[in-house]
Amino acid sequence: MAHSITFSEATLEAMREEMRRDPTVFLMGEDIAKQGGIFGQFKGLPQEFGFERVRDTPISEAALVGAGVGAALTGTRPVVDMHFADFITCSMDELVNQAAKLRYMFGEQCSVPMTLRAPDGITKSAAAQHSQSLEAWFVHTPGLEVVVPANARDAKGLLKSAIRSDNPTLYFEHKTLFTQKGEVPDDDDFTIPLGKAETVREGRDAAIITYGITVGRALEAADKLAREENIEVRVVNLRTLWPLDYDAIADAVAATHRVLVAHEAVRVGGLGGEIAAFIGEHCFDDLDAPVLRLGAAHVPVPFSPGLQDAMFPKAPAIANAVLDLVRNRR
């Protein structure tokens, strides 16, 4: 059985269940306890778990993540909220040089089971400093796990797995997904394993490999193509970007021979490049057309609604790219 809740409520359910399940799980961030989070994603948690386990912190991301790393090293499972993913930059040393490295540098004598929650992505005119999708940086950093939920079900299942993981895990949640509703299993112990992609739509003519907010846009494009062009597109929701489910990618190439990789993050240097390169190296003989990539333009996200709308891939652009692939235009 399942129930229909918003993405935000799904993360709240995950938090509640994991905090009940494991007394070492606690939460810190800016304006999360008294205010409940800007997306309501923490509402009611201090009432159940108290202000010791749901802590408001000063506005210092370096201190916040540093405290998280330290707490994790001493045996707790901190969940640290970044408010906006863009602010991770202020805590890069704690995250990249400390959290990611300690387990390796100390011969597995310690681990950093910290979850870093990072609302990201483009929303209405949030502009260049509050709209970025920075996941590729962290996939590029050995020692970190990176997950990107695409819907309420993912949001809950992946957050619970991230909290239970003994590695530092970045959990990128797209700001515009928070209000979207979806079916979530009733099971209190429902989790989605890290490192496993999901084929969310079957199709034989082409494959879209994507994650996060772009999964919904890809599905919208695929529905349109099926309806109007009789083109059946497989859509792969990666869910976890590291460890990356290379098998699911290879399967999609073998099944369709034509592949588009799409994400909202900047195309240049984005994860699409890694995926396309992997396909080139390992699935060469299965390709019937070049691998195409869609991502945001290589510009700071504009404030102007018109410019903002034009700079990242939505369903029509995705559908056009697939048409290019299937109609032999590329």
Place this chain on the structure above:
Amino acid sequence: MPAEITMPKLGLTMESGTIVRWLKAPGERIAPGDPLLEVSTDKINYEVESPVAGTLAQRIGNDGDEFACGALIGLVTLENETVAIAAAASPVSVRVPRHENGERNGERTVASPAARKLAREHNLDVRDVRGSGPRGRITLSDVLARATAQPTDKAGAAAPAEAPLRTHTAPAQSAAPAELDPLRRTIFRRMSDVGVLPLAQVETNVRVDAVHALVTRRKDFGWTAFAVFALARLLREHPELRTDARSGRPAEALDIGVAADTPRGLLVPVVRGAADLSLAAIQSEILRLAAAARAGSLAPADSGGAAFSLSNVGPQGVERVAPLVDPPQTAILGMGAVTRRPAVAGDAIVPAWMVTLVLTFDHRFIDGAPAARFLAALAGAFADPGLLL
């Protein structure tokens, strides 16, 4: 002089053939009529026989090589010849020019990796495949089309025509299941292509007492022959119904394809020049083609290139069939069984011999009104065969 073995020309449209395999080794003794090697065209496989007795002196082409028709592919020394000619015959550079559409990038053939892999699995040379992708890139579907158009046994002899449709974009992956035999694969692919065409139909029921009486009395022609006879004559006056989808212009020859049920599946042998043949001649040609189709021994000239086709399910006792066109043809007639049905004569309902005719046409080329006019004319001829005189 040794006897020259050349790539045979097995049909008007054949420009080149591929050596499937040599059946004799150099030095082997040969009797006249011995098969020397097997060659394939895009339609059939064929054994080349030795015209003379002697010894196979040299094989010039290797298995898988393609040669232009008439090109030297082997030499047989005659019985009494002692001259060592092996050295004298220099390898002949007769590889035919590659398809103009398979555009080359310098020396390199542009083919997708998946197309190259599939070609390897089918023992095809990608250079022999016409590319339909951007800049002539050979894609998976091109190799599939080529692989299925090149049957590996005689069963595929008259697989319905050769040219893959280029007038529309078929769904990219109409890949036939691998276990299908070559003829079935060809039918699979072509039907997948046809499935996306804007086909329309007009239909009518005709009272055919007069022709029924003739068929019953004469016994030297049947309903299929009569239909071919009538179609060929009327198609002369209705050129739009024989539009060739490749050119958009009417096909010149009044050649009529006749769908034939064979143990291996659908074949469509062709009655050539049907407008110039008598009913009896059409009948004997149909009998010959049907027997050859069932035996798998259709000659290359017996299939492909029809202007129009007929599908008659009368022998199966079914009253109505709505067939699919066989591109590049743009129209086909479906004819049902001639059965006794109620007909209105004056104010009375009387029993009459009736037939149902369905004309399927490609609406991109043929409009409804001309299709209906043609069917009306055909119905007139079925009702009163005297109109054909």
